[in-house]
Amino acid sequence: MKIDTDQIKSLNQKLMADHQADFDFLANRLNQQGNDVGSIVEKLAGFQVAIPSWALGAGGTRFGRFSFQGEPGNLAQKIDDVGLLQALTQTAGAISLHIPWDIPKDYDGIKEKAASLGLVFDAMNSNTFQDQRGAKHSYRHGSLSSTDKAVREKAIQHNVEVIEIGKKLGSKSLTVWLADGSNFPGQHNFQLALLNTQDCLQQIYARLPDDWKLFIEYKPYEPNFYSTVIQDWGTSFMLANACGDKAYTLVDLGHHLPNTNIEQIVSTLMLKGKLGGFHFNDSKYGDDDLTVGSIKPYALFLIFNALVYGMENNPQNPDLSWMIDASHNIKDPLEDLIQSLEAIQEAYAKALLVDQKKLQQAQTAHDVVLCQELLQNAYRTDVRPLLQKARINQGGAIDPIGAYRNLNVREQLIKARGKNTIASGL
Numbered sequence: 001m002k003i004d005t006d007q008i009k010s011l012n013q014k015l016m017a018d019h020q021a022d023f024d025f026l027a028n029r030l031n032q033q034g035n036d037v038g039s040i041v042e043k044l045a046g047f048q049v050a051i052p053s054w055a056l057g058a059g060g061t062r063f064g065r066f067s068f069q070g071e072p073g074n075l076a077q078k079i080d081d082v083g084l085l086q087a088l089t090q091t092a093g094a095i096s097l098h099i100p101w102d103i104p105k106d107y108d109g110i111k112e113k114a115a116s117l118g119l120v121f122d123a124m125n126s127n128t129f130q131d132q133r134g135a136k137h138s139y140r141h142g143s144l145s146s147t148d149k150a151v152r153e154k155a156i157q158h159n160v161e162v163i164e165i166g167k168k169l170g171s172k173s174l175t176v177w178l179a180d181g182s183n184f185p186g187q188h189n190f191q192l193a194l195l196n197t198q199d200c201l202q203q204i205y206a207r208l209p210d211d212w213k214l215f216i217e218y219k220p221y222e223p224n225f226y227s228t229v230i231q232d233w234g235t236s237f238m239l240a241n242a243c244g245d246k247a248y249t250l251v252d253l254g255h256h257l258p259n260t261n262i263e264q265i266v267s268t269l270m271l272k273g274k275l276g277g278f279h280f281n282d283s284k285y286g287d288d289d290l291t292v293g294s295i296k297p298y299a300l301f302l303i304f305n306a307l308v309y310g311m312e313n314n315p316q317n318p319d320l321s322w323m324i325d326a327s328h329n330i331k332d333p334l335e336d337l338i339q340s341l342e343a344i345q346e347a348y349a350k351a352l353l354v355d356q357k358k359l360q361q362a363q364t365a366h367d368v369v370l371c372q373e374l375l376q377n378a379y380r381t382d383v384r385p386l387l388q389k390a391r392i393n394q395g396g397a398i399d400p401i402g403a404y405r406n407l408n409v410r411e412q413l414i415k416a417r418g419k420n421t422i423a424s425g426l
Helices: 005-032 037-046 075-089 107-116 149-169 190-206 233-243 262-271 297-313 333-352 356-364 368-379 384-394 400-406 409-417
Strands: 050-052 094-096 173-176 213-217 247-252 275-280 321-324
Touching: 005 037, 005 384, 005 400, 037 333, 037 384, 050 321, 075 094, 075 107, 075 333, 075 400, 075 409, 107 149, 149 173, 149 190, 173 190, 173 275, 190 213, 190 233, 213 233, 213 275, 233 247, 233 262, 247 262, 262 275, 262 297, 297 333, 297 356, 297 368, 321 333, 333 368, 333 384, 333 400, 356 368, 400 409
Parallel strands: 050 094, 173 213, 213 247, 247 275, 275 321
Antiparallel strands: none
16 A cells, blocks of 8 residues: 555645644744744654564564554565655654564565655664574573573574575664563673673674664663663673774663663763664663653653753764664554654654753753743644644645545555565564
8 A cells, every 4th residue: 555645735734724723823933933844843853763564463471462454464564664654754764674574575576665654764673582493502501691601603594594584675773672680699600791792793894884783782681580681771882892983872762760860871972972872662660662752751852951961062973873672562553653653743842942151051050940831831832833844844634543544544454465474573
């Protein structure tokens, strides 16, 4: 299925008068406050978030997986689904592949399909947390950290293969997330596990093309619950430094203990030039993989406030890679992704409204009340007309969820693919 521009224009026409009234009112007020509305809309239009190939089907938990009808049964269909998201939102211009879940069979055909939908390939993601069928060596007791050299070499070679696949697709980065860790005291030698991991990452890093980046992800627990080898941003930062200038820390919003100050982590990493990218999701208790902004929208805004400051004041940090990383078990996966994209753009737009100069002056004067007012005034602003204008300018839908339902997208996917297709992944 493909959504054409005439369908979107037709749906937009019914909403255009109300949108224009809302936008004119908001733009007038923001301009009076000293904001450059045109620049904000332009930045929103240019802000693209990668869609992970594993998020296009129904997600799973350790207790079971509830399939969603009309799921994409192969990589080509997954790319089609990202194309639908891009057509509606104009903010999903990239897809991130997980290997070996989504190894292309026809590289030229896959690249051509993606290009026809206006998509590029974002970071490649390796998988050393599952044993593949027929594997000679097991990751049960670790991969890059394993005490078994043969297992470590297997994990290194897998990452090298992922790099080679990415080179064929035009990707420019590799994300490494490890499930390595322990469940019981004494099960692992912490120092040896870390040294093995560092040595393996350095070997993988040595195989990166000159124009690639290595993103090192971290997580405090799960699937191991006593320790994980790369448990926090500091360990990731240390490993990135040990690898070299092309290695960076990747922040996943769900990979933190409750109430962790993520905006402080972001600020520190950008100051040091070592923040590589983001995985967006939301959580109530742990790594819950919920819709972005559904639980902690103010925390997301504060993180973006730190990001906006860093993007403007930390030239030593590279352009960031943005991706959604969530598991959809109840909602229609595409609707969930649309909601996440909207929440990300809202947080970004509100952060762009913060007067950083006034905020710094208030901080210097120790005017804590004014600091809070400046942040919350931006947060309380309904920025949805700005997002709508950015989408309209790029040919997207004023109301992506409404358009998705009016066009009966899920029903058409079920008709084309059937009720029993299951997407690859967890």
